[in-house]
């Protein structure tokens with residue numbers, strides 16, 4: 350079947366099998382390998398992207414369901430090639446990653462979360478990221494990074 | 507993991523979905539948020555040959571004031587329940603429990619109708635519908651019928667819905683009284699190992715999650731409370747009449763113990 354999705358601001362049309370998962374579509378048809386497949390069982394959040402502005406697990410959605418919609422992946426988050434998004438910048442500054450495997454999903458989940466809750470408490474950040482697992486960091490610096498990004502984004506408003 | 511191949515049908519209305527079900531029979535499955543069905547398809551535990559996507563049936567996504575009840579479209583997402591202003595005053599228990607389902611990503615996709623139609627005894631939201639005696643409206647080729655929540659859940663992943671029926675609306679009686687939901691799990695995003703809901707709406711209603719093949723009312727607790735028992739004494743009979751499953755997360759005895767503890771906590775937190 351033919352589907353059209355706007356990925357990172359660029360309209361794309363592809364022929365796909367209906368069973369193609371959104372994550373497969375993004376990595377294989379769109380060539381955007383920043384989105385990772387971790388568990389492949391809807392648990393870890395490594396595959397998180399924004400669909401119509403909201404965080405979703407792209408391993409648990411068919412590309413066909415995204416037909417006509419917009420998707421933002423980690424490649425499309427930064428405003429330009431020499432400027433990081435506030436959440437990316439904060440992960441860098443607060444050392445919110447170690448191996449980096451969960452990071453694309455964490456950053457996308459955090460960006461989606463902050464759009465819904467711009468001024469969260471630490472507890473709200475932890476609950477907001479409950480769909481994302483990190484095997485390395487113990488979460489502390491990730492939570493600090495999201496809180497710091499929230500402050501920066503609020504200052505920018 | 508890639509699901510088995512299927513034919514994809516996009517329904518743009520409830521009628522179109524019902525017609526597709528009637529045409530394809532048992533081979534067809536409805537796809538709402540996909541948060542239960544897609545994981546099963548990826549594991550090939552579900553292999554529908556026709557998938558009828560309800561994603562565009564947007565007129566079944568609403569939360570409306572129905573007078574003595576709140577009328578909720580079957581395709582309303584958990585996210586829309588947990589942020590609903592109407593539910594905040596008319597049925598805070600439903601709003602609050604919706605916020606306990608899975609994680610943000612799951613709540614952005616999963617729907618109330620899907621949660622109910624899936625018939626999983628570990629799901630959170632059916633407990634609210636059962637406790638408040640909600641009515642489920644189903645539409646099929648034969649017409650529309652209203653099913654009381656108490657008659658809806660038949661067994662593990664089995665409900666009163668016929669294969670050609672679509673759940674269209676859930677009517678939840680208004681209940682502005684105290685409530686509390688105790689969900690016991692190991693990881694934040696997980697299903698309840700046991701869940702206990704107490705809602706005070708005239709009488710006190712208590713429902714249990716994952717204490718049998720279906721969600722269940724804790725009738726013995728309700729009867730004890732009606733007869734004047736304290737929260738602690740009533741909670742002592744919480745496991746009566748249940749058939750708690752045993753799995754990696756715990757034995758039946760462990761779940762029975764959890765039910766007693768969680769029901770006491772839920773009753774006390776609900777103000778009893």
Ligand SMILES: Cc1cc2nc3c(=O)[nH]c(=O)nc-3n(C[C@H](O)[C@H](O)[C@H](O)COP(=O)(O)OP(=O)(O)OC[C@H]3O[C@@H](n4cnc5c(N)ncnc54)[C@H](O)[C@@H]3O)c2cc1C
Nearest residue numbers: 536538539540541542543608616617620621623629630673
């Ligand atoms: C990581 C993860 C964690 C989760 N944690 C929880 C949790 O803690 N608690 C909890 O309760 N749930 C949890 N869920 C499940 C979630 O709540 C699902 O949203 C819900 O169970 C199914 O809703 P859905 O809209 O996604 O349905 P789908 O997966 O699309 O469908 C489920 C079933 O219902 C049928 N169906 C769907 N809509 C209709 C309809 N309108 N009429 C008739 N049949 C229909 C489908 O054919 C299918 O058989 C979790 C899911 C995931 C992936």
Ligand code: FES
Nearest residue numbers: 387388389394408
């Ligand atoms: S890869 Fe999608 S949730 Fe883990």
Ligand code: FES
Nearest residue numbers: 447449483484485
């Ligand atoms: S940094 Fe390694 S999994 Fe999170």
